[in-house]
Amino acid sequence: MGRYQRGWIGLVLFLSIGSGSPPATNAGTGLRIQVVGSTTVLPVASRAAQKFMESSSSRILVNAGGSGVGIHSVAGGRADIGMASRAISQDEKKRFEKSHLKIYPVGLDAVACVVSSEIYQAGVRQLTPQQIAGIYLGKIRNWKEVGGPDRQIVVVDKERHRGTRHVFMQYIFGNASQRTPGTLLVTGSNNEEQAKIAQSDAAIGMLSFAWINDDVKAVSLLDQGKEILPTWETVRRGNYPIVRKLNFITAGEPKSEIKAFIGFVKGPEGQKIVEESGYIPIGNFQP
Amino acid sequence: MKAGFGRGLFGTHHSEPVGWVFAAMNFIFFLCAVGLGLFLVVESVPILRSEGWGFLLGENWWVGETFGALPMICGSLIVTGLAIFLVLPVALSGALFTSEYLPSSFRRRVKGIMELLAGVPGIIYGLLGVSFLTVGVKDVLNLLDGNTLFTAGFLLAIMILPTVLTLSEDALHSVPSEFREAAESLGLTKLQIALWVVLPQSLPGIVGAVLLGIGRAMGETIAVMLVIGSLDRVPGFNLFVSGQTIPSKLGREAVEALGSGLHWSALMGLGLTLFIMVAVLTFFGNLFVRRSSQ
Amino acid sequence: MIQFKNFSAAFGERKILQELTFSLPANSITSIIGASGSGKTTLLRVLCRMNDRIENFRIEGSVFVDGMDVYRPGTDVYALRRKVGMIFQKPCVFPKNIIDNVIFGVRKKISKKDYPDVAEKVLREVFLWEEVKDRLGEKATTLSQGQQQRLTLARTLAVGPEVLLMDEPTSSLDPKSTAAIEKLVQSLKNRHTILWVTHQHDQAQSIADQVLVIEKGQVLPLSVPIVRPAKPASFTSVLQNVQGYPE
């Protein structure tokens, strides 16, 4: 056996060892639960899964994608639980009739209209739905027109299937899939939108309350002369209008392990995680 | 003349099992390549049937209502064109200097650096893009926002620079030295030789290099996706607005539509469009490169 | 032993050998001379089907080696090549040590413990044994060109060929090595049929039992047996009888 031939065998061995040959058996591990969907619900699911797995043999994989992806995946059998930060739309209900989608609300979130901190500092503290609509339709192009500095508005929109966009547009326009010709920039996840608004000094956008921070400020909504502050207090009292349920969705009756996980999230420990993640536990709210 | 001895596809070796194993491997490769194209075609049939030419020419992409690919096609063309426009003078200068002026040890080093650069993953460029380029473009050009077609084109220019440079340099370097010596004996300066003798000789190779660079730029997903702004709108003649390219659109929406429905078919239609554009470019690119190396 | 019957060969449209019909006896040395491009090398290469890899190579007619039709479909081409060994113009040793090179063609056919014996036997046959016996583990590329050429000959002999095809084996060697190879070939004649392509007329004359002159793909009629050891008239004078033969 020559040097080269040995080299060859070495190469093959290196590759097979290098590839780690992961154990192929499923023995000893529990059911694998795939959770896919809304980036708003993601932190809750991900933290809860970590906690849940400490006392369970199930393995829970959590993946992002957006509410639309969550609903599609669970209906298409590609996931066990879909996460959605909005209700199932009529269109989806019709399309996925056969899947018998079941909804489990696990928490509550509010979507705020947010602006870059520079704009907030410059005095834009409140906007009417009409103003927001004007901005998104491209009729209002300068912050000057809504009481801000003389600066063009960077209108940040979200991808169409995102739950945040659905509820926001529903409130502003009464149409969840409103077309918005004023848009300058489209983002995907909450993280991305937050980043883009923070990087800009003249942006407006929509964000779940949990993503609001010093760089990204929420403005009050001025609805029919009444100012509604974007705080958890107003949400809890039922005054804040852009509120949505954070949902887990399954197709038909779930298996017991999956049910156990959903139960865990809805239970006291899970609800604590919901609160830590910046949302309102489902039990505290009576609409 | 008689047919010879078992010519044709499998030569004289029908009886070698090893040969059949190799043939099978080759067949797998063949299937992969052809299957890819075939899949794209088959999967995009529904959208082409429902939208017809409107698919390529439509200006709106609203899932569930209408699918028009024009914004993405325009975006891809603009971004790629911009990248080439930016990269060409730089890459050619670099290639000319490396090939005609640098001593061979330095030349090898420069080529090595280019090869390393060419291997930098797209995600790294994406990271550099979101952290520096978008902010930089916005501040320097005093724009509303830095996520623009220009940003994407600029980033792509940096990405394809090593590829274009090193391939053009190969083309320049492959011009036989007799040509240079002949020109030298006529009293031409080095620059004159480079511009009048070497450059025209290696033109096909350079064109090929550029076409291959375009191909790479057109297909880049991640880096573009992070800095382009993802707005599906036909951008007109303004480079400093957000836009969308075909790959960035695919990257953003593939998960949502995964595997079924008209939306998926529309995405596959986009993919097919991209595939055809890149395949044509590559075909001619290789044709030119080969012609110059002969 | 070797027989051509109406044999023609061509690369695409370019005819190399045309309608050759002749035969060569066993255990003899045949010199083949001719201008470059006359088809000498092709003539050798068809005998062990070395041109199979060339895509547009076409043949017509037949060639027999030891009664076996070389180009008949179904011929075991590998067995044929073991029977018909070929030595090239430039010695080609593999980048391995000397002994590995010598037994390269028979490695799987004999047992490992026989390697030294076989190697010694063939190396003695090519008069190389004394020169290399102490350095069998060294890389074969360290040998001189003449030694390398003898090594390739030993390598071929180890396979046990009946026919040896030598394509200008001495053209890249110095006179001393050339003489050594020429002497060696004489000693191999008893057991092998040897075809020797060469440029040099005097070499052809001094080593061969018969000379085959090829021109434009055809064998010229003067291909005469040389009566040895009596010296014939100077070979060039024979050539002068042939019209158009380049000096």
Add this chain to the structure above:
Amino acid sequence: MNAITAEKMVLAFIGCVTFLIVALLFSILAIMFIKGLPAMHGGFLFDESRDFGRAGGIFYQSAGTLILMGVTVLWSLPVALGSVLFQTEYLESGKFKTFLTQLTYILNATPTILFGLVGYLFFGVYLEAGVSWVTGSLILAVMILPTLQVSIREAVEALPEKYREAGMALGLSRPAQIWRIILPQSFYGMVTGVLLGLARAAGETAAIMFTATTFSGIRFPQSFSDPVPTLQTHILVLAQEAANPESIAQAWGAGLVLLGLVFLLTLAAWAFRTRMVMESEL
């Protein structure tokens, strides 16, 4: 201004441009180091990531990337090797050979996202491998096939014809010819190809981001249908939080590791290629 001055000015200009291009590499490297090193605390390479990647290390992500790379080459190498040997040693029709070479080039230039789309549909849906490391590695395997093929073919074709003929003249059968002459002689070329293929697989994000990876919940894959976490998608997720200093610091750290991995593979490939050139000049 006379011709000599013009010549000098042009020379100075293109010299500067070349210098700047070379400087580009070093500035990218410098940025990666300056930004990435702060993330490299003691356990960065060996800790699990925490708080959605904003803290902790990148151990399982690195492992996932390595697993994908390794398995990818395992799929791809036999196919690449077999098809090249078939094309160079067995196939005699020149036209078909040219056609296959064209296919290789086109496959090489195909945007990687398309491998992801079609690959997911074929391996993930039709072959029911789902979103998993198997799907991902199969997709990457098809993707790096041309890289391997080109390298191997170059190595095989660089083999001097004389070795081939010497082997033929000794009556070696074709498989023996391949095993004893062609493979040893093109060994280093093949290693070069494998390393470049690994580098390409390591740097790829688009093709695996929705076919092989997951956000959380996985350490090592425990079955064929499990996804893996990877460095590339980890960076992608963190890069989208460009305004969050913790995330972006972690992203730079992970980026530095990934870049180091790719450079290491490329440099190793060079070393082997130099070796190959030297061996073939013997």
